[in-house]
Amino acid sequence: xxxxxxxxxxxxxxxxxxxxxxxxxxxxxxxxxxxxxxxxxxxxxxxxxxxxxxxxxxxxxxxxxxxxxxxxxxxxxxxxxxxxxxxxxxxxxxxxxxxxxxxxxxxxxxxxxxxxxxxxxxxxxxxxxxxxxxxxxxxxxxxxxxxxxxxxxxxxxxxxxxxxxxxxxxxxxxxxxxxxxxxxxxxxxxxxxxxxxxxxxxxxxxxxxxxxxxxxxxxxxxxxxxxxxxxxxxxxxxxxxxxxxxxxxxxxxxxxxxxxxxxxxxx
Amino acid sequence: xxxxxxxxxxxxxxxxxxxxxxxxxxxxxxxxxxxxxxxxxxxxxxxxxxxxxxxxxxxxxxxxxxxxxxxxxxxxxxxxxxxxxxxxxxxxxxxxxxxxxxxxxxxxxxxxxxxxxxxxxxxxxxxxxxxxxxxxxxxxxxxxxxxxxxxxxxxxxxxxxxxxxxxxxxxxxxxxxxxxxxxxxxxxxxxxxxxxxxxxxxxxxxxxxxxxxxxxxxxxxxxxxxxxxxxxxxxxxxxxxxxxxxxxxxxxxxxxxxxxxxxxxxxxxxxxxxxxxxxxxxxxxxxxxxxxxxxxxxxxxxxxxxxx
Numbered sequence: 425x426x427x428x429x430x431x432x433x434x435x436x437x438x439x440x441x442x443x444x445x446x447x448x449x450x451x452x453x454x455x456x457x458x459x460x461x462x463x464x465x466x467x468x469x470x471x472x473x474x475x476x477x478x479x480x481x482x483x484x485x486x487x488x489x490x491x492x493x494x495x496x497x498x499x500x501x502x503x504x505x506x507x508x509x510x511x512x513x514x515x516x517x518x519x520x521x522x523x524x525x526x527x528x529x530x531x532x533x534x535x536x537x538x539x540x541x542x543x544x545x546x547x548x549x550x551x552x553x554x555x556x557x558x559x560x561x562x563x564x565x566x567x568x569x570x571x572x573x574x575x576x577x578x579x580x581x582x583x584x585x586x587x588x589x590x591x592x593x594x595x596x597x598x599x600x601x602x603x604x605x606x607x608x609x610x611x612x613x614x615x616x617x618x619x620x621x622x623x624x625x626x627x628x629x630x631x632x633x634x635x636x637x638x639x640x641x642x643x644x645x646x647x648x649x650x651x652x653x654x655x656x657x658x659x660x661x662x663x664x665x666x667x668x669x670x671x672x673x674x675x676x677x678x679x680x681x682x683x684x685x686x687x688x689x690x691x
Numbered sequence: 692x693x694x695x696x697x698x699x700x701x702x703x704x705x706x707x708x709x710x711x712x713x714x715x716x717x718x719x720x721x722x723x724x725x726x727x728x729x730x731x732x733x734x735x736x737x738x739x740x741x742x743x744x745x746x747x748x749x750x751x752x753x754x755x756x757x758x759x760x761x762x763x764x765x766x767x768x769x770x771x772x773x774x775x776x777x778x779x780x781x782x783x784x785x786x787x788x789x790x791x792x793x794x795x796x797x798x799x800x801x802x803x804x805x806x807x808x809x810x811x812x813x814x815x816x817x818x819x820x821x822x823x824x825x826x827x828x829x830x831x832x833x834x835x836x837x838x839x840x841x842x843x844x845x846x847x848x849x850x851x852x853x854x855x856x857x858x859x860x861x862x863x864x865x866x867x868x869x870x871x872x873x874x875x876x877x878x879x880x881x882x883x884x885x886x887x888x889x890x891x892x893x894x895x896x897x898x899x900x901x902x903x904x905x906x907x908x909x910x911x912x913x914x915x916x917x918x919x920x921x922x923x924x925x926x927x928x929x930x931x932x933x934x935x936x937x938x939x940x941x942x943x944x945x946x947x948x949x950x951x952x953x954x955x956x957x958x959x960x961x962x963x964x965x966x967x968x969x970x971x972x973x974x975x976x977x978x979x980x981x982x983x984x985x986x987x988x989x990x991x992x993x994x995x996x997x998x999x
Contacts, residue, residue, distance in 0.1 A: 656717040659752035
């Protein structure tokens with residue numbers, strides 16, 4: 425895996441086999457797919473998944489790569505929010521799935537790092553699993569800070585705990601510490617950290633950026649409603665701040681979804 | 692049996708009649724990773740304006756049953772950068788390039804068209820008088836026959852290449868619009884642009900799109916597009932590029948039979964990036980299976996016997 429994540433597109437559209445479908449919480453599922461051949465990937469990339477039969481759904485669903493096994497088997501974790509993802513949750517082992525990907529530019533890794541923070545909220549936690557594994561494999565220490573709304577939303581903490589210390593928070597205090605991820609980002613945690621990687625809902629990312637800006641360099645993985653998924657429609661743009669202070673829209677699907685934290689602008 | 696897929700559009704010869712619809716292809720760079728762009732009949736690039744435009748805030752897209760809404764807002768780098776940075780890369784595919792031209796006022800259309808039509812990389816212009824997603828300009832040119840004629844005539848006066856006018860379906864009488872731009876000198880028509888629609892996020896109690904309204908495209912609008920092309924092709928003599936929900940070779944056949952001389956593929960590119968060339972293959976196979984030697988034979992085939 426290169427330090428600079430690959431460019432998007434042209435990897436192919438493939439019909440893959442559903443290997444396993446697990447329910448992680450009341451509305452979050454982990455779907456394992458297997459590609460026909462070894463497929464290059466990097467943590468933080470996503471698959472663009474066709475849902476439904478016929479032409480009822482014309483837009484695919486972007487779902488981040490959560491885990492990778494032997495460059496061939498991938499876990500996709502998603503929340504059921506409507507008819508399309510409900511259909512996806514109904515796919516059983518052995519059924520076929522039409523996917524594009526992996527697409528996008530994932531999390532850049534930095535060889536000199538000694539310890540990094542991974543910060544996730546809700547369904548933003550899954551892409552951090554494989555990232556944390558890749559970082560650990562390189563001998564870098566990982567501390568995870570993950571937040572959920574309440575105890576019954578908590579997921580994938582064991583996977584992260586196998587890789588390093590985890591700070592768990594819930595908004596209502598029903599599991600872990602009460603509060604939000606930013607409440608855990610105190611000085612003792614930042615000391616000795618070289619970088620952070622964050623994925624979660626936009627308000628969380630904005631809060632993380634506000635708290636860590638000027639203290640620690642890092643990356644944010646963004647989410648936007650997508651059209652094409654491959655960079656042609658300009659549907660999923662997000663404003664970034666250029667060095668001269670001006671704003672420019674960049675495509676989350678093709679230029680991201682991961683961007684340097686200091687460049688991301690929030691309205 | 693080899694099927695002759697070639698068609699002619701206002702003097703532009705196409706080796707086949709399938710092209711991407713504007714806005715669903717950007718300037719080709721990304722799609723070239725998915726298939727050989729020389730397989731396309733023509734390349735239609737994104738709506739281009741005189742000055743760079745950032746486009747609308749997000750969310751810009753939303754799904755609807757068998758369709759989608761978009762309100763991109765003509766994000767583009769401006770005509771000069773399109774000419775110097777984007778179009779030259781398309782040269783070596785050997786396929787005619789049609790550039791979609793948008794603007795807010797007549798003078799902006801004219802200047803953008805003038806610069807583009809002097810580029811060796813541009814074979815034709817598609818005048819976008821029907822974009823529903825920009826507050827100032829765009830669609831109001833396409834809903835008033837006099838204004839549509841005015842902007843068409845003004846662009847024709849400066850253009851060195853054929854000018855296709857992309858008509859809006861958001862009108863009471865599309866025939867009147869088509870006839871107005873034909874009289875004003877249009878070399879061809881593109882039909883149809885998106886239909887204005889909206890969706891509401893019921894949890895947040897507000898429209899999903901930041902722009903409130905967006906353009907509806909996809910299979911849901913196919914019957915509207917076919918009806919409008921059918922009506923217009925009976926009364927104009929200029930060729931029509933048909934578009935609106937084409938996702939298969941059979942869909943393309945319907946558009947030819949309604950009166951289109953070529954077809955453009957939009958939303959289907961989002962269902963699968965290879966949609967244009969897949970549809971082309973299916974179209975050729977359909978013709979072979981039905982003993983159709985030349986796709987030209989299909990143009991207007993369903994018009995026979997319809998009297999009104």
